[in-house]
Amino acid sequence: MTVATKRDRQMLKADISFGLMGAFGIFGLALDSFDATREAIAPPQPWLTAAVVVALAVLIGFIVTKVASIDRQHSEEYTFQIMANGAVVSVVTTLFVTLAWTSDFLLSRWLGDPTSAQIIALLMASWSIGFFTYRIRGVGE
Amino acid sequence: MNNRLKVLRAERDWSQAELAGRLDVSRQAVNAIETGKHDPSLPLAFRISRLFNMPIEEIFDDKS
Numbered sequence: 001m002t003v004a005t006k007r008d009r010q011m012l013k014a015d016i017s018f019g020l021m022g023a024f025g026i027f028g029l030a031l032d033s034f035d036a037t038r039e040a041i042a043p044p045q046p047w048l049t050a051a052v053v054v055a056l057a058v059l060i061g062f063i064v065t066k067v068a069s070i071d072r073q074h075s076e077e078y079t080f081q082i083m084a085n086g087a088v089v090s091v092v093t094t095l096f097v098t099l100a101w102t103s104d105f106l107l108s109r110w111l112g113d114p115t116s117a118q119i120i121a122l123l124m125a126s127w128s129i130g131f132f133t134y135r136i137r138g139v140g141e
Numbered sequence: 142m143n144n145r146l147k148v149l150r151a152e153r154d155w156s157q158a159e160l161a162g163r164l165d166v167s168r169q170a171v172n173a174i175e176t177g178k179h180d181p182s183l184p185l186a187f188r189i190s191r192l193f194n195m196p197i198e199e200i201f202d203d204k205s
Contacts (some may be wrong), residue, residue: 078170078179138178140142 026054082134089130094123143202147175149193164188 100106101114114122150160150171157175161168166185173179181189190197 076167076170077182077185078173079167081179138173138176140173140178140180 026057078139081139082131085134085139086127086130086132089133090123090127093126093130094119097122097126142177142180144174144177145200146171146189149195149200150175163192 098114098119101111102108146160150157155163157171158168161171164171164185165188170179170181174181186197186201189200193200
């Protein structure tokens with residue numbers, strides 16, 4: 001297999017992974033609205049909640065993408081690359097730690113379930129760790 | 142990837158900050174490229190090439 005083909009396959013894998021992640025994320029947000037076991041502050045209206053949450057996620061996602069202008073014209077490539085690498089570390093770390101934390105078989109029985117603030121804190125902390133790791137180690141070959 | 146950026150900069154008596162200004166990147170980016178911690182994008186490699194008036198392959202060497 002040539003290097004170009006391997007790179008093409010890596011890109012395709014990333015496309016598929018991010019596509020699936022987006023689909024599962026939106027599906028999960030909608031599905032979570034139907035969780036009858038959660039305590040609701042307002043009277044539960046599952047379809048409205050699902051619609052609002054999905055619309056908000058799509059809308060805010062587009063706004064952030066537009067405002068951030070993360071492309072070569074607007075971002076400093078070295079900074080952006082270490083930020084992006086750190087973000088990947090952050091997402092994967094948050095995903096696995098949250099899975100372990102919420103699992104009854106692993107950490108949940110001792111720690112209880114994480115709050116949303118703890119998950120956000122975990123996301124920010126792991127992004128920072130990833131950022132500075134790449135900052136020190138570098139992102140070159 | 143090896144490169145001659147530090148040598149070329151020193152020949153012109155430019156600081157990293159001065160080179161960064163000419164390339165429209167951060168000083169940290171210049172430092173990272175010089176120390177092999179970051180490989181520049183193709184547009185940046187072309188900007189470097191034009192600035193030093195040399196072909197890219199005379200500045201960067203991928204046979205490390």
